[in-house]
Amino acid sequence: MTIRDLHVAYGKKPILRGASYDIHKGECLTLLGANGSGKSTSLNAICGFVRPGAGSVRLGDTELAGLAPHQIFAHGVAQVSQARDLFPDLSVEDNLRLGAMRRGSKTSTTTLAGIYDRFPRLAERRKQPTRTLSGGEQQMVAIGRALMSQPRLLLLDEPSGGLSPEFCEEIAQLMDGLKAEGVTMLMVEQNLKLAFRAADRFIVLRDGAVVDGGDVKAMEHDHDAIIKNIYL
Numbered sequence: 001m002t003i004r005d006l007h008v009a010y011g012k013k014p015i016l017r018g019a020s021y022d023i024h025k026g027e028c029l030t031l032l033g034a035n036g037s038g039k040s041t042s043l044n045a046i047c048g049f050v051r052p053g054a055g056s057v058r059l060g061d062t063e064l065a066g067l068a069p070h071q072i073f074a075h076g077v078a079q080v081s082q083a084r085d086l087f088p089d090l091s092v093e094d095n096l097r098l099g100a101m102r103r104g105s106k107t108s109t110t111t112l113a114g115i116y117d118r119f120p121r122l123a124e125r126r127k128q129p130t131r132t133l134s135g136g137e138q139q140m141v142a143i144g145r146a147l148m149s150q151p152r153l154l155l156l157d158e159p160s161g162g163l164s165p166e167f168c169e170e171i172a173q174l175m176d177g178l179k180a181e182g183v184t185m186l187m188v189e190q191n192l193k194l195a196f197r198a199a200d201r202f203i204v205l206r207d208g209a210v211v212d213g214g215d216v217k218a219m220e221h222d223h224d225a226i227i228k229n230i231y232l
């Protein structure tokens with residue numbers, strides 16, 4: 001995916017001011033930045049929840065900027081939002097099935113089996129209303145639902161939000177598995193430990209533009225410098 005000169009404003013307030021970056025196929029890119037720097041807005045602009053004022057969001061040969069959210073979803077972009085947006089009274093299985101709409105009902109049964117292989121805990125709880133699950137299990141449902149559409153690009157907004165360190169490690173391992181299968185991911189994550197553990201590359205947003213970026217492993221011993229750059 002190629003993002004070029006992306007601009008988003010809420011009313012007259014500019015939030016993204018010409019952000020440009022690439023997300024390579026099969027990698028996990030993490031978006032870092034101080035509160036209010038435009039991280040969630042970036043994800044929302046990519047999946048069409050907010051309309052960019054200018055700029056380009058290209059996935060392969062397709063220009064996504066300006067398309068409606070359902071069209072962008074149909075092109076293979078799925079978001080796991082911070083709020084998770086599950087239907088609390090529906091069962092785990094029904095919530096998962098809702099994610100398969102892009103694929104059509106013919107493929108959903110095999111995909112569902114794949115999700116249960118990946119998250120055995122959800123298989124045990126398939127009939128339970130999602131409101132009865134722990135926060136970490138609900139996060140698994142939200143990620144599983146996004147995976148049901150077999151996305152080309154998975155957007156993750158704060159996957160560690162409110163979860164224990166054990167669950168964060170579980171999520172990092174899940175992301176390792178997804179990467180091994182070639183799933184491309186863009187993640188916003190305030191938990192820098194998880195961000196540096198799970199991502200291949202990072203970029204830093206400040207005032208809606210990219211001010212830093214690189215290979216996570218290459219700067220493994222210089223996380224302090226990067227953190228200073230985020231919170232300048």
Ligand SMILES: Nc1ncnc2c1ncn2[C@@H]1O[C@H](COP(=O)(O)OP(=O)(O)OP(=O)(O)O)[C@@H](O)[C@H]1O
Nearest residue numbers: 010015033034035036037038039040041042188190
């Ligand atoms: N729908 C909206 N209408 C008006 N302002 C908004 C809206 N959504 C976000 N904002 C504002 O835009 C700015 C950027 O928000 P955004 O959520 O993208 O930041 P962020 O980098 O993800 O921050 P955080 O780390 O706090 O989640 C913030 O000042 C926020 O209050």
